[in-house]
Amino acid sequence: MLTPPEQFGIVEPGLYRSETLHPTHFPFIRSLNLKTAILLTPELPSRAMSNFFEENQIRLIDLALGSWKNNNNNNNSNSSSNANANTTDAAQGIGEVGGSGTGGSGGGNTGNNTTVTTPSVPVALFQTSWWKPLSEELIKEGLEMVLDANNYPIIVMDTSGIHEIGTFMGCLRRLQHWNFSSIIVEYRAYAGSKARYVNEQFIELFDVDWITLPESQPTWWIEKEQMWHEEEEERELQLQQEREEQAQWKKDQLAITTVESSS
Known part of the structure; x- marks a missing residue:
């Protein structure tokens, strides 16, 4: 029996969307005869999924992982330069956002917190620099891959099948000249109660003129x-x-x- 992912969808002929795949989905995905898979979240794919793509000669492109690493390195540099300027309250605020305390009253020991993924920067900078669900560069690169016929059939994935991919597909619909109301209807059809205004805002503000169409479409x-x-x-x-x-x-x-x- 073929079991599609819960958030699987056909965007256009030969173009699919989904959450991260699990072994129960593999027989169904194999039936699509995919050539390319794009991952939008900064997480290493599971060994089972990597092996599945390799065995079926499907090219796996992890766009977000490289982008996240670059952003993380940049923020680590910013953290060093701004460390002396952070107040105790700002440090506490970032600790709450990241789920791991990076500061606080009483000079708590932070030596064991070695895997903090949230940058140690003032709260105001966090709010103005990290509101975007995806970077414009990642969207541009991904859309240009999706519009290249040499990559077909192709599937685009993120962890939940909702947020990053919903934003990504919304930008594709903008490029297709869809009415913005229709784009939001499609986005919310997948997101349901988990819809985020910030994703919708990103879609609305994304500059589609930045996309370079490939020769083979x-x-x-x-x-x-x-x-x-x-x-x-x-x-x-x-x-x-x-x-x-x-x-x-x-x-x-x-x-x-x-x-x-x-x-």
Whole structure:
């Protein structure tokens, strides 16, 4: 029996979305004949999933892991330069966010906290620099992979199948010229009560002009882009016709006014 992941979905022909895979999902995923898998969360894939992709010759791309490592290294540097400026309250605030105390009253011992993933920076900096669910660079790189026909069939995953991937697919829909309301409806259909306003805001503000389209594009993209351009041309012709009719109406009204004035 084939068991799909709970958050599995077909985004476009040959393009799928899912949460992290477990062995019970492997027979179903094998039936998709995937060529590429993209992971959006900064976590090492399980040994079982890595072995599955390797055995089935599926290219696994862990986009977020490299991005997270770079951000973590940068924040460690920032932590060293700002350590003397942190107040006790700020240190306590960061400890609560990260789930591991990095400071506090009484000079508590932090020597055992060796795996803190939250940067030791002031709370204000945390709030302004870490609000984004994903980086623009990761979205750009991932979307350009998704729009490259050489990578198909392809699946995009994150841990829950909701947050990072929902943001990612929302940006793809923006690129497809979807109405923003329709994008949010799709996002919330997967997220349900776990929907996050910050993800929706990221989707709305993402600059789609930053994406460079690859030379080889999937058929679904080519067809929908052609359809969109045809609809845009039809809309422009309709607007032009309405402008001409309005101009003619004004001309007729002026002529009638002139005749009435003469009589």
